[in-house]
Amino acid sequence: MAKVTIDGKEYDTDALSEEARNNMLNTKYCDDKLAELKREMAIVQTARNAYAQALQRALPKDA
DSSP, rough: OOOEEETTEEEEEGGGHHHHHHHHHHHHHHHHHHHHHHHHHHHHHHHHHHHHHHHHSSTTTTT
């Protein structure tokens, strides 16, 4: 008998309809995916910054 709080109300997940449970699981999946994508975006942004710095160092100084 797991409990979940949605919009300030507590629900017993065993008492939810199958549709509600599926929507809850899908919402959790989307939240997890968004968090994963944010982490990936931070990694890519960090790599991009490093490449841009390396490019600046590799450019001719007399231009």
